[in-house]
Amino acid sequence: MESLYEIKEDGKSHILGRVRDRKIHYDFGAILKYLEWKGQSRYGQKFVLDPIDKSTVFNLCAYTVADKELCEKLGLDLRKGIFLSGPVGCGKTALIQLLRNLIPHRKTYQVIPARNIVFAFNHLGYKIIADYGNAGPICLDDIGVEPTGKFFGRDCNVIGEILISRYDRYPPRIPLTHITTNLNADEIEERYGSRVRSRMRQMFNLIAFPGDSKDKRM
Template sequence: MGSQKTFKDLFLHKANELLMRRENRKFEIDLFNKYAVEFFISYFSDLENLKKLKGMAHKGIYFYGGCGTGKSLFFEILEEIYKSYQNPALRIKTVHTIDLTDQYMSQLSNPKKLAPNDDSLYSKYNKGNIHFEDLGAESKLNHFGNSVEIMSDLIQLRYSTSRRVSCRTYISTNLSPDEARKRYGVRVYDRLFEMFNFIPLNGDSRRK
C-alpha cells in the first residue's frame, strides 16, 4: 500500500464495495469530484503528487459542497480501509457535530458527574486526528445567558494544540469558507487557512 497506484486501487475497491452494499451503486469519478479524489489519495499515499496539487500534508482537509456530493463518504471509505489494514496513519475518528451538542447538554444535565464549567468535552476532542462531520449542523447553545458555539471553541482549541503537537483536523460541511466566517466569526475563519486544505465538491446529490 506504499504507492499511490496501490492505494488508489484499494480506495476505489472499498468505495465500490461500500456503495454497492449500502446503495446498490458504484463509485463514480467525474468532473465534479476528480480533483477531490486525486487529492485525497495523494494526501495519504503520494506526498510528491500532493505538492503538485498545491496540497500541504501538515494541514487537515476541509471538504465543502452541497448535500449528497460525497463529502463524508471519503472518510467512510478510509475507515473501511483501516478496518482491513489497521494502519495508524489512516485512523481518523469521525464525530458528528450534532453528537457534540448532545454530549455537551448531557454534561450540563449531570451536575453530580461534572461541574457546569467542566471542560472535559473539549479535552476529549482536543487531540488526535478527528473528522468533524457536518460542520454547521450543530445547534447554538445557551448556558446561563451565554451563547456557546461548540465547534468555534473546538476549532480554536485544536488550532492551538496543532502548533505544539501533531493534531490534524478534518471537516465535511455544507458551509463554504465564507459561510463559516459568517457563522463562527473572523477569528475562527482566520485559523481555518492555517489548519486546512480546502477542497470543494460540487454538483448534484449522488444519492439515488
C-alpha cells in the same frame, strides 16, 4: 525486492500498489476501484464514484496515502488537515469514512458528527470542549448545521471553541483535524466568526466538490 501491497477483506484481495524500497507505490486506478467496491459493500450497490468528482477524489486519495511528491504538485500540505466542502448530498461523509480503509497500517481519525458533539455538550458541559480539543485525530463531520450549544442557560459555539482549542496546540503537538461542511468560506465566518476562519487557513487544505456535483442521496 518488490512485493504487492494488498488489502484482504471478505475473502477478496485488493491489490492497491507495490512495495519497493520500503515504500508503497500506489496504483490510483486500483484505489478508485477499491473505494467503489468498499462503498457498495457499505452503502449499497447504488454507490458509485461520479466522474464529475474525479479531481476531488484523486486529491483526497493522494493526501490520505501521503504521497509526498504528488501532494506537493497538488498544493496539499501533509502537515495540515482537510477542509472538505461541497453541496448537500454530494458524498462528503461517505468518502471521508471510506478513505480511512486505504491505510489500515496507520492510525487514522474518528469521524464524529458535529451535532452529536453539541448534544454531548448540552448534557455534560465544557468538559466536552476540553475532551475534543485534546483528542487524537478527528474529523468533525457536517459542521455548520449543528445547533448552538447551551449549558445551564449559557449559549456556546461549541464547534468553534473546539477548533480554537485544537489550533492552540497546532503544530507540531496537535494530531490532525479534518472537517466536512456544506458551507463556503463566507458562511463559515458568519457562523463561527473571523477568529475561527483565520485559524482555519493555517489548519486546513481546502478540497472542494464541484458546485454541480450530484446529490447522491436522490
